[in-house]
Amino acid sequence: MPIIIKTPDQITKMRVACRLASEVLDYIAPFVQPGVTTGELDTLCHDYMVNVQGCIPAPLNYAPPGHKPYPKSICTSVNHQVCHGVPGDKKLKSGDIVNLDITTIKDGWHGDTSRMFAVGEASIQAKRLNQITYECMWKGIQQVRPGGHFGDIGHAIQKYAESHGYSVVREFCGHGVGSRFHEDPQVLHYGKPGTGERLEQGMIFTIEPMINVGKKDIRSLGDGWSIVTKDHSLSAQWEHSVLVTETGWEVLTVSSGSPPPPAFVTPA
Numbered sequence: 001m002p003i004i005i006k007t008p009d010q011i012t013k014m015r016v017a018c019r020l021a022s023e024v025l026d027y028i029a030p031f032v033q034p035g036v037t038t039g040e041l042d043t044l045c046h047d048y049m050v051n052v053q054g055c056i057p058a059p060l061n062y063a064p065p066g067h068k069p070y071p072k073s074i075c076t077s078v079n080h081q082v083c084h085g086v087p088g089d090k091k092l093k094s095g096d097i098v099n100l101d102i103t104t105i106k107d108g109w110h111g112d113t114s115r116m117f118a119v120g121e122a123s124i125q126a127k128r129l130n131q132i133t134y135e136c137m138w139k140g141i142q143q144v145r146p147g148g149h150f151g152d153i154g155h156a157i158q159k160y161a162e163s164h165g166y167s168v169v170r171e172f173c174g175h176g177v178g179s180r181f182h183e184d185p186q187v188l189h190y191g192k193p194g195t196g197e198r199l200e201q202g203m204i205f206t207i208e209p210m211i212n213v214g215k216k217d218i219r220s221l222g223d224g225w226s227i228v229t230k231d232h233s234l235s236a237q238w239e240h241s242v243l244v245t246e247t248g249w250e251v252l253t254v255s256s257g258s259p260p261p262p263a264f265v266t267p268a
Ligand code: MF3
Pocket: 058, 059, 060, 062, 070, 074, 075, 084, 101, 102, 103, 112, 206, 208, 225, 239
């Protein structure tokens, strides 16, 4: 499938869906405390999306080819879980790190974003992984401009992650996002500059690097969804939905509670 270029009117609707997804993270942040279960976080987010925002939680019953329908409304990936952690009865404890991944559908348009949270007192190593992974995402975002290549994004992320001794998960990638949850292209978080398709104004896609403290290898759990590191090392992920503008990029998944960009980021 070709990469869809969004019209100005569609971009306006994407801005709304994306802001709402980010606002779910603002809403849930104070609840991410020792003792809460990932299932409780899922219920809170579900009710907020449906009853307060008038959104549809995109993950619920999402069933891409080869997968059984996803049973919950958000993804909660704890510690060595890489992505697609399914919320359940497990209580978060002090020292855990957790990714909450939110995808809203508003007026038919998808907003997709995730953040890392440290529960209680996390280790220096865990906090550093969260921080470097956040910076990896922004290293990717900074490459976004019309005429650039998707390989520029992947290369910037891989270079930054590996320079800190971390590894980049290969099996999952960013993706076009719009009227469908996952559209072309696949946005790899590793690669070579000047390779891959060219970016054009009006494209919208996610950048969502998964970064491991240990080796890059992963395996999937028996629930059919959860992905973990093979060596059980810690893994982190951040995600934004990004628009290619005339001169560079615009992050669409922003709200009042969004963490500020790293100091190395200058406006596009
Ligand atoms: N939100 C994830 C992403 O960033 C996809 C989750 S699919 C689900 O692409 F079914 F697990 F929700």
